[in-house]
Amino acid sequence: MAQNSSGYFQDLYEVGADRSLSLEEKIERAITIGRDRLDLAYGVLSYTAAGEYEVVDSTIESGEYAAGTVYELEETWCRHVVENREILVVSDADASRYAEDIARKSTGLQCYIGAPILVDGETYGTLCYSDETPRNRDFDENEQQFVQLLTQWIGYEIEREKHYQTVESQNERLDEFAGVLAHDIRNPLTAAIGYTEYAMETAPDRIETHLETVLQSLDRIETLITNTLSLAREGADVGEREPVKLETVAQEAWDMVSPANATLSVVDTYTLMADESRLRQLFENLFRNVAEHCGDDVTVTVRGTDTGFEVSNDGPEMPESVTESLFGGSFGADRIGLGLLIVERVVSGHGWGGTIESTPEETRFIFSGVGEATSAGEVV
Numbered sequence: 001m002a003q004n005s006s007g008y009f010q011d012l013y014e015v016g017a018d019r020s021l022s023l024e025e026k027i028e029r030a031i032t033i034g035r036d037r038l039d040l041a042y043g044v045l046s047y048t049a050a051g052e053y054e055v056v057d058s059t060i061e062s063g064e065y066a067a068g069t070v071y072e073l074e075e076t077w078c079r080h081v082v083e084n085r086e087i088l089v090v091s092d093a094d095a096s097r098y099a100e101d102i103a104r105k106s107t108g109l110q111c112y113i114g115a116p117i118l119v120d121g122e123t124y125g126t127l128c129y130s131d132e133t134p135r136n137r138d139f140d141e142n143e144q145q146f147v148q149l150l151t152q153w154i155g156y157e158i159e160r161e162k163h164y165q166t167v168e169s170q171n172e173r174l175d176e177f178a179g180v181l182a183h184d185i186r187n188p189l190t191a192a193i194g195y196t197e198y199a200m201e202t203a204p205d206r207i208e209t210h211l212e213t214v215l216q217s218l219d220r221i222e223t224l225i226t227n228t229l230s231l232a233r234e235g236a237d238v239g240e241r242e243p244v245k246l247e248t249v250a251q252e253a254w255d256m257v258s259p260a261n262a263t264l265s266v267v268d269t270y271t272l273m274a275d276e277s278r279l280r281q282l283f284e285n286l287f288r289n290v291a292e293h294c295g296d297d298v299t300v301t302v303r304g305t306d307t308g309f310e311v312s313n314d315g316p317e318m319p320e321s322v323t324e325s326l327f328g329g330s331f332g333a334d335r336i337g338l339g340l341l342i343v344e345r346v347v348s349g350h351g352w353g354g355t356i357e358s359t360p361e362e363t364r365f366i367f368s369g370v371g372e373a374t375s376a377g378e379v380v
Contacts, residue, residue, distance in 0.1 A: 092134035253283035259291035262298040308370030327354040
């Protein structure tokens, strides 16, 4: 007798809730649960994105269709699942329209139910259950929903593991980048600051003014290196917060980047509590993104809101892969680049919220949960 769908769901929930299990162990248990619940001989998880039928995990311990074996996708039942991206149900192959299917002859399987596994919207492979003997009844609705639920859950687990590995890899690259900053940039920077200070002692007044600007820029570079090291190695909370005027820090960042292709407009501003240096870093990276990717005659607008502030531009629409990846999206840090990653880290370090909306007419970075500083330096 078929079990109701709530019973199936309970089985899967217990596997997912067990935090002691690795991804491989969870998948193995899920496949076994499906095989037992459907009362079939075999359960197989495949990877098909490379064009072949590679068995990733299987209830078959050795021989054909054991884990690690590879077959021609076109000779399997799963090819229908991959082609149509939907569940395939065959209770009795010889009594169905698939009686002459190549998979019937090549696999010897009379009974099959399988569904696609999607990862990041693309077909990763299939999860299927099968038997050499026909089933004495059709797969009912609950059983079909159960198989689809299993594939959705496995796809989610694979996707989460993939994104976790992506973030780990990105963190390793950031740490390496931090080392480069510390070793290859700080040494000549220290020399440049020292020589500039020495030159200022004997330079005429008109030259000293220019050298003072150089020294300020060098000091700013040193601060950026320190902050980037902190972002790469710690990536968590920001430093001490103080009242910061939005228009002031935005203008300072604009002057530092000096994008020749754009103009800045600051409206509806206010004073907020923030780590001023990190906030300036956020603006600098957003403005640098405009300089590098937005073409000519762009207007950038910084605007205070009831819950924070926005930075918008009327340049071209951002790629969907970027907008979906930023601020904890579904793809991971490798899609957005170091500049926007730093923006994301500054936002999360402050405990703010961040969203991005992009159309052909305008791109808006929206920062919320910021709060306005009172005269006493508190956030309201």
